[in-house]
Amino acid sequence: MTLYFIFLVLLFSFANGQQSETNQEKCSARNYKPYQSFPGQYPWLVALLDQSDGLKVYIGAGSLISGKLVLTAAHILEDIAENDLVVRGGEYNVSTTDDCPHQDIQVSRIIRHEGYNKHNAANNMALLVLKTTFDKSINVERICLRTLEHSIDGGRCFFIGWGKENWDSEDYPTAIKRTDIGILGKAQCSAQLKRQVPSQQICGTGLQGRDSTGDGGAPLICIVDNQFLQVGIVNWGKREPTNTNFTLFTDVAELRFWIDYQLTYIMRMKY
Template sequence: MRRLHGTLPILFLLLAIYQVLGQDCGPSSEKRCVPHHKCQVGVQFRAFTNGNNGCAAPESCCQNIHILNDVLDINVEETVNPECGRPNIRGVSFEVPNMDGFAQEFEFPWMVALLDTIGNYLGGGAIISPEVVITAKHVLDNLTEDQLIVRAGDWDLKTNSEQFPHVDARIRSIVRHPGFDKRNGANNVALLFLQTPLKFTQHIKPICLPPDNRNFDYSRCIFSGWGKKSFNDYSYMDVLKKVELPIVTNNVCEYQLRRFFGNTFQLDNSLLCAGGELGKGSCMGDGGSPLACPLRENPQRYELAGIVNFGVQCGMQDVPVVFTNVEKFRNWIIDETSKNFNGDEPEPETEPENTPH
């Protein structure tokens, strides 16, 4: 996806006017695109998924008589000492009923998009502290710090009309795991240290790190990402995907993947698997994106079980996706964060050729 960065002052003026007045939508001029919370009629999932009547995802095509002109804009307030792993299950400024396959607005506040400097989407990652984002090493390739941007607090990458603005953060330092093996995806993890710490708000918060020896076998967890919806799609998603996936034991996963990688294939100890349900899973462009599992001590909060590593096509029956097992790297994360310390450390939670995704 290509994003436009840097434009003429007149365009900013036109955008400001557009945001105040809204554009016409639907078959007549009696409707306008307005933020969802300013329309008296609730958001309809069918309209949302069928082009949203020409409006951006954070907006509704609302009849003029139903527009709530006296409703104030929503303010972004900094959150002091936020709990890690707390999702916005009903969105922040609005909720869309029955959002099958899509996340609610800012549902996963730890989710980030990795972009190049002209705005092209590269992959995903997760916030683990104000200064640290975790992702997959293969997503970064040979890129340097000044060639990458971390975008936090976004939901629809196609528009800037969300009530809560995203934050584009520059990178101070990249730490790649030295044991990465591209042949089998082992140790596929990297840390991005930001130049300026993120301010935590309702739509930008960290996810918890799992404790030592956490076993996620047989859990049902949540994957989120902006990669392709299906293998044959030509482009990445604009609105964030949300897919519930079962954790698959390593023995079962290894056996199922041998159909594609041969009988000698062995799943490295640094990996875990999830998925294997038809039509569900990560896809190309999802590399580095988080797999979040409910905390056993508090299922309303989530910890980072994995980050997308590789897979076979997308959403195939009995073919799990392979994730980097974050628990295996907990000590490495803490050690590297200490070496690169410039503010806050991540909060530990105490309660054959493959296809890179």
């Protein structure tokens, strides 16, 4: 179950602009500082806010994959209409206005994967088409997506979001939280789980004693060839320290054909 916490409502005005889709420096990991956290370090992370009750309430996270397109998980969007959804880019610490200003944009369309299975989280993916384009800035930029040609064996991986930190706590962090994840083979994962892991999922370890409640839809990132690549999407779950089961993430590379097909459709419809 997704738990909600309320973001501070901060209003900023920004001029419209176009975001570069060809500059590969946007995914460079050369300046990555894994043990430091600061505004603008993860400019592709966005917060999803439900404004149906008049307040902007946090329901999960996503990633900016183009100026007007957000990748997230389908399960956090159940019973939510487009008009009730706002995407916030550039947020870092929800308790202060001293860091870089954020941008809030409404959603024009939700595209849920038609094969999503809420029982085993297969195809747990959705796209959000925004009404306007995010202005490119130091704290708002798109992420590059992994393809099957990119090996993530032995890569440094992590996911980020504003979800709970520990399995036995009800506290949510105010600043972006990073959780390190190790990627493991699907054969080993299937053997331990005693069931076949769907091809559209990635097995990870490192969540023992941690909690991903509130991180649904957040990007799983690996550093490959000195670049940040989004390899997965956080589903849900928490692990007591004694629970050694693998964690399952939606595999972005295995579903790239679906993403690319939707991009073609969106361009044709001129959203």
